[in-house]
Amino acid sequence: MADLETIAGWIRDADAIVVLTGAGISTESGIPDFRGPQGVWTKNPAAEKTATLQYYLSDPEIRKQAWRNRVNSEMWKAEPNTGHRALAELEKKAALDTLVTQNVDGLHQLAGSSPERIVEIHGTVHRCMCMSCEWRGAMDDTLERVRAGEEDPACLECGGILKSATISFGQNLVPADLARAQAAAERCDVFLAVGTSLGVYPAAGLPEFALMNGACLVIMNAQETPFDGYAKAVLRDQLGDVLPPLVALV
Secondary structure, eight states, X not given: OOOHHHHHHHHXXXXXXXXXXXXXXXXXXXXXXXXXXXXXXXXXXXXGGGGBHHHHHHOHHHHHHHHHHHHTOGGGGOOOOHHHHHHHHHHHHSOEEEEEEOOOSOHHHHHTOOGGGEEEXXXXXXXXXXXXXXXXXXXXXXXXXXXXXXXXXXXXXXXOBEEEEEOOBTOOOOHHHHHHHHHHHHHOSEEEEESOOSOSTTGGGHHHHHHHTTOEEEEEOSSOOTTGGGOSEEEOXXXXXXXXXXXHHO
């Protein structure tokens, strides 16, 4: 299996690099994943209902629980870790075309990655949206209403149901975001899958587009993924330990 110097050489020589990040890069910032051994849904399967659109829209009690979860989320105090910062540095040193993230925490932007290069394929927790009208606004404003006693805040424009601007189960991705991510994967010559199990589609299908174009696939994830057999390199190290030295070698 390739060592860091070899992988760094592939990155140096690349004309277009795509990075796909998943929950694994943010767990080192104190944000728990959902399906890992200590995942939120692994430990409490009922909690998955708060992220399932049909339950969220139909059950006020589930919405109230979801708003309690949002108010108390670890995301609000999380800081970028060395893995996030290394990817921001990679953008300065190599031909990083697009950073697609399955995370909704905004930590890549906080670490210094250029917002225009980021595709938040599963949305962002920092924005709030109405499910009935076109209203969108800062999540902080709605959370203040929850802290003030509104258990299930309604849209101030139309009275509709509010939720975070994240993609729930049963909710379609934003077509433009998916198209942009797929186009980037198709034109890249190096694809880095970082901290993602590559099990949640359609984001998990992005390596397929890269491989069909002959790209070099590098996987960095603690657990096995369905694409390990197609990768030129697979690294199991902690991302905060392996990404900084890799980027330093580029």
